[in-house]
Amino acid sequence: MSVETLDYECADCKLSGSNLSLGRPRYYVNFDAEVLMSVQMGYCFMGQHISAMERFPEAAEISELEAALVAARTQFAEEQRLAERNKRWWQTKVRLTDRASIISHDIASATKRLQRLRILSALLSQRVSGPRCLQCYSDQCVPLPKVPPELGYGLLDTRPILLGFRHPQCGGELSVREGIRFSMNWKPQYFDREGRPLE
């Protein structure tokens, strides 16, 4: 099966890379629990390659998600009040409106995400090393700028877009475009809290 990917390349040298390996499931092993790793694309100075790297959650990410959850719960309560008001005498139970069931679904998934983020940031708060490259495990790497959201959603616009990042080795501009690759049947990979692979 083929999947859409983002392909990176340097304008002035042969450096290239793909975001395909972002999809590999990776977990920190924390006592007997497994915590899903967050990943992003990066440039690794040690290996001089473009590769997936760890991403540490930011405090703002958690507080924004918390605020969004409060807002969603308020909305949900509002919807329920509305439904209660429109309830007929013969209805024993208040039916959720469509909007309310969408909101309740959003609340459930945001709650799950928030739980994972909290566990992840607690786990990473003791971290000594910085985020690691997931190809050579060096922590001498930097995240690449975010890709414009119109890329990567199957629109398959094959024109390359400048990333706004210069290849530190040669000074060439990095660009990104949509590509197609064969999907991989990734085996999950496990890490210690310092981001070192356990196998």
Ligand SMILES: [Zn+2]
């Ligand atoms: Zn280059």
Ligand SMILES: [Zn+2]
């Ligand atoms: Zn590396």
